[in-house]
Each structure stands twice: as C-alpha cells, then as structure tokens.
C-alpha cells in the first residue's frame with residue numbers, strides 16, 4: 043500500500059529525514075515512535091504530500107509522489123490525517139467540519155454528506171454532538187470529530203500524529219478505542235504515538251526514529267524485549283517507566 | 284541638498300531636545316500613574332474600581348489633541364494663573380498615557396493563570412511570596428513588550444504638543460519651513476529621526492517578545 | 500483661588516457655534532469612514548503580502564508597515580501636505596496647491612495610509628496565529644488551496660481579526676482630529692475655532708470631548724448590533 047524508498051528531506055541545510063525505507067501492506071498498522079524532533083511529523087507530512095522531499099520516492103497505492111502527473115489534491119483524499127491539536131475549524135459545527143470536504147471536493151449533496159457524517163459520528167460515539175461548535179466540546183470529543191472528518195473522505199489510509207498527547211488520561215482511552223476499532227476494521231494506519239499499550243495491542247510493526255533515521259524496527263514483542271540500540275533502550279525506559 | 288536642515292541644525296535639535304524632555308516626563312509620570320490605574324482596574328473595591336474604570340474609558344475615547352487643549356484651558360482656572368505650555372502638555376500626557384499603561388498592566392496581571400498562582404501556594408509559599416516570586420515576575424515579562432511599544436507611542440505622541448505652541452521638534456521644523464520653504468528636507472529630516480529612533484526601540488522590544496516565547 | 504471664570508455653556512449651541520460643531524461632526528464622520536475604507540483595502544493587501552511565500556512581497560509589506568508605524572502621524576500629515584505637492588515638480592506643484600479642499604483630501608489619504616499599516620499588522624497577526632497543522636488539516640481532507648482559504652482559513656482569521664479591527668475603527672475617528680493642524684474643519688478644529696471667537700475654550704473642548712465619547716459609544720453600539728445580526732458562530736474572544 044505504501045512504499046518509501048531511500049527518501050531524504052532537507053530544510054535548508056538541515057537534513058530532517060535520512061534515507062527512509064519502509065513498506066506498509068494493506069490493512070497493516072505501523073506505530074512510529076521516537077524522541078521529539080526526530081522527524082516523525084515531517085515523515086507523515088511528506089507521505090500526505092503536504093511537504094516536498096528532495097530525494098527518493100514515496101509510492102502510495104501505486105501512485106508515485108515524485109511523478110509530476112500525480113494530482114496532489116486527489117492524492118490527499120486517499121489519506122486521512124489526524125493532528126495532535128485536533129485542528130477543527132472553530133467556525134463550523136462538528137457536522138459542518140465533517141461535511142465540508144465531501145461537499146466541496148466530492149461534490150456530494152448536503153443531504154448525502156450529512157447522512158454519512160451522522161453515521162461517522164455514531165461510529166466515533168458522539169452523534170449527539172453533531173451541532174455543537176468545537177469550543178463546546180471536550181478534547182477527546184474534538185479529536186473524535188477530527189477522526190470522523192478524515193473518515194468522511196473514505197480514505198484508504200489513516201495517519202495519526204500524536205493524536206492523544208494533548209488529552210487527559212480519561213479522554214485518551216475513548217480516542218484509542220475508536221482507533222483500535224478502525225484497525226480491527228482493516229484500515230491501513232500509520233500512528234505516531236507513545237501509547238505503548240496501544241502499540242502492543244494493534245501494531246503489526248513498530249518503528250523507532252532518531253535524528254531523522256529509522257534506527258530500529260520490529261514486531262511488538264521483539265521490539266520491547268530486546269531493543270538493539272542503546273538509544274532505543276533509553277527511550278523505551280523513559281516512556282514505559 | 285540638506286541646506287535648510289544644516290543651516291538650522293542647532294535650532295532644530297533644540298526642538299528635538301524639548302521632545303525628548305516631554306517624552307521623559309510623560310513616561311516618568313505616566314508609568315507610575317499607569318501602575319495605580321492598573322491596580323485600580325483589578326481592585327475588588329467598587330469605590331476604587333468604578334471611578335478608575337470610568338476615567339480609563341472616558342480618556343481612551345477622546346483624542347489626545349483634545350485632552351491637550353482641555354488641560355491647556357482648564358489649568359489656568361484651577362491654579363488661578365496662566366500655565367506654561369510645557370507643564371500643561373506634560374500633565375495632559377501623563378493623564379492620557381496612564382490609561383494605556385494601566386490597561387497593559389491589567390492585561391499582564393490577568394494573563395497569569397490561576398494554576399500558576401495555585402502552584403505557588405501548593406509549594407507552601409505565602410501570599411506575599413507568591414505575589415513577589417510568581418505573579419509579578421510572570422506578569423512583568425508578559426507586559427514588557429507592550430510597555431516598550433506604548434513608550435514608543437508616547438514618544439511619538441509628544442509632537443502633538445505642537446498644537447499649544449510648544450516649540451518642540453515638529454513646531455520648530457514648521458517655523459524653519461515658513462522662512463525657508465524647504466518642506467521636503469525639513470519634514471523628511473523629522474520623519475527620518477523618528478523613523479530611526481522608533482525602529483531601533485521597536486526592534487529591541489521584539490527581542491523581548493522572542494525571548495518570552497523561547498522561555499515558554 | 501481660581502480666576503473669576505464665568506462659564507458660558509451656550510457656546511455649544513448658540514448661533515453660529517452650534518452649527519460649527521455640527522459641521523465638525525459631519526467632517527469627522529466622513530473622514531473616519533472614507534479613511535477606513537482606504538485603510539481596510541490597503542491594509543488587508545499589505546498584511547497578506549507580509550505572509551505571502553514571496554520574499555520580495557514580504558519585504559515590501561514589512562517596509563511599508565515599519566515606515567508608517569515609526570513616524571508620528573502628525574509628521575506624516577505635514578510631509579504629505581507641505582512637501583507632497585513639491586514632489587511632483589514645480590510645474591504641477593502650483594496646480595496641486597490650488598485644489599480647493601486639498602488639506603481635506605490629503606488628510607483622508609494620509610489617515611487611510613497610516614491606519615492601513617495598523618490594519619496590516621492585525622491581518623498578519625490574525626493569519627499567523629493559525630497553526631500550520633490547521634492548514635494541513637484542511638489540505639489533508641483534499642481541499643485545494645483556494646478552497647482551503649475560502650472555507651477554512653479566511654473565515655477563521657476573520658474571527659480573530661474582526662475584534663481588533665473594531666478597536667482600530669474607533670481609533671481612526673480619534674486620529675482624524677490631528678487633521679485640524681492643517682486646517683481641516685473637523686470637530687476638534689471647530690471647538691478650537693469657538694475658543695478663538697468667544698474665549699470659552701473650556702466649554703467648547705468639553706463639548707467636543709462629549710461628542711467623541713458619543714461617537715465612540717455609537718460605533719460600539721453599531722458593532723454590537725452588527726455582530727449579533729451576523730451571529731458569527733464560533734467567534735473567538737468576547
């Protein structure tokens with residue numbers, strides 16, 4: 043589903059991503075972790091064509107991002123993305139947040155878009171909040187609306203960038219439940235998170251990044267039990283307490 | 284090219300000195316009065332809060348030029364004899380700018396979150412210690428950039444003393460201009476002096492803003 | 500003890516002084532409104548230039564703002580009024596100077612250009628307070644750039660900018676009083692004129708103060724009505 047080959051990216055002289063190689067199959071969930079500034083968010087942004095990269099190749103569902111014929115806007119509809127700070131549109135209700143792209147990009151009728159949005163809100167567990175503005179929702183509810191907003195474009199892949207790190211513990215659970223549900227439903231997912239319980243439960247692969255490189259990868263058990271590099275061990279010690 | 288400026292440079296710079304003095308006194312009086320105004324605006328005593336709030340809201344809705352005129356007319360009646368333009372202008376500036384400084388101080392105070400104060404109490408600090416070591420330092424850092432900006436505005440505002448005939452920088456430039464008719468260089472000169480001084484000051488103030496953000 | 504000053508409040512309504520003030524108010528309002536239209540138009544363009552991806556546009560926008568913000572408005576006004584016509588060369592200077600009401604036009608344009616620098620700053624601040632991920636969120640759902648600006652970024656930015664612009668709108672009426680220094684017959688000028696004719700400057704300037712207060716209240720009230728009419732949902736800040 044996603045192939046990343048020898049991909050590198052620079053901001054000016056600063057190399058943020060160094061020779062990234064990764065393959066994600068349909069229905070797989072990959073968890074990305076690593077210290078702050080290691081380039082996790084940048085990697086997700088590159089995959090979603092929100093950032094250009096200078097070297098290598100990213101192929102998503104057979105379409106190469108380096109191919110000039112690839113339409114970035116259509117490309118992005120294939121991938122949903124959820125952000126740390128939710129980024130809901132503050133001037134729109136939950137429902138309007140969800141229906142905007144389907145109506146403007148897919149040209150769906152309002153009725154159709156709203157019906158779909160309501161089904162999604164039920165799926166994330168807050169249909170009763172459809173007509174609330176983001177300011178009146180809790181963090182966990184906002185993040186669930188944000189997930190529904192991404193799902194509304196019926197993406198083949200979902201990416202999450204630290205979706206729970208701005209949330210209180212009790213809200214983390216409700217968001218992770220929604221994500222676990224998606225995963226069980228067969229969605230291809232890339233999740234940047236430090237919730238190792240979640241990673242253990244759903245990840246098909248865990249990647250550890252440091253200073254722009256993937257320095258460790260493994261399926262769950264091996265990753266936690268015998269990290270190969272001392273950096274990974276340090277990091278795991280910190281986040282697993 | 285700059286003949287009119289060069290020939291009259293000491294006269295013009297004498298005016299600039301008046302401008303500097305005006306700004307100095309305006310700030311030396313305006314900031315302390317502003318602190319009192321700010322305290323009044325966060326006071327829970329309604330006999331303090333409402334009069335101060337009225338004062339602030341009235342003055343902030345009136346053009347400075349009119350405040351200058353008004354004091355120029357009212358001072359002789361209060362003190363019983365005509366008052367020089369300089370002290371009259373200084374009083375107007377103090378009364379006027381204090382309302383702006385007061386609002387900056389109030390906003391700075393209110394920007395300190397309750398959690399930060401409670402964190403102080405929770406570590407066993409007393410009320411005075413919390414105020415001294417937490418509230419005041421945080422609030423001061425928050426308001427420093429706006430205080431500098433408002434000081435620059437005050438410095439620019441002093442040229443309005445022009446209207447009561449005070450021979451400050453701009454007034455002297457117009458006097459030279461009526462004799463020499465060299466408007467471009469004369470007003471260009473005044474503009475450049477203000478531009479350079481204000482630009483430097485605002486660059487410094489921006490430094491503080493950046494520091495504050497880095498300090499998280 | 501005070502001077503034996505006899506108050507005469509009738510200078511606020513007596514003939515012809517009452518009429519002076521009415522004319523002054525009308526000029527103040529006209530200057531504020533026209534100046535505001537110029538400021539809004541120019542300011543939004545310049546503010547947008549300052550956040551554009553092109554370095555030259557950003558530089559030009561920044562230079563404009565620094566230039567107009569760091570020179571007192573009074574000096575700008577004198578420069579445009581006294582030196583402005585000279586910039587066109589000797590032949591044009593005469594005909595420009597003979598325009599009737601030149602001081603009024605210059606004052607409005609100068610006021611508009613000055614206020615534009617402040618509007619530009621509010622515009623820039625509004626846009627740059629929106630996080631990069633907010634743009635990304637819109638793009639990641641497949642909206643294209645025009646759609647992103649139209650449905651997401653501009654409505655959001657407006658909600659941040661409008662309250663600060665309301666304050667700026669009040670300020671433009673106050674700043675228009677500085678036009679009296681080049682003889683524009685606005686409210687402050689008229690109160691001064693009443694003083695020179697009656698020596699009752701205290702009453703006339705007090706009257707002018709009340710006029711500005713009333714104007715301020717009227718603007719705040721109108722904005723309140725406008726805001727509740729528009730019922731802008733998700734409005735940030737009270």
Ligand SMILES: Nc1ncnc2c1ncn2[C@@H]1O[C@H](COP(=O)(O)OP(=O)(O)OP(=O)(O)O)[C@@H](O)[C@H]1O
Nearest residue numbers: 053056058076077078079080081082083084085204
């Ligand atoms: N627009 C940019 N210009 C220059 N450098 C950038 C830019 N965006 C990010 N960086 C740098 O790239 C590096 C990687 O950033 P990135 O946001 O991808 O890290 P991250 O792993 O997501 O960290 P975090 O856990 O803090 O979110 C950092 O050193 C950051 O300073």
Ligand SMILES: [Mg+2]
Nearest residue numbers: 082083084203
């Ligand atoms: Mg990140």
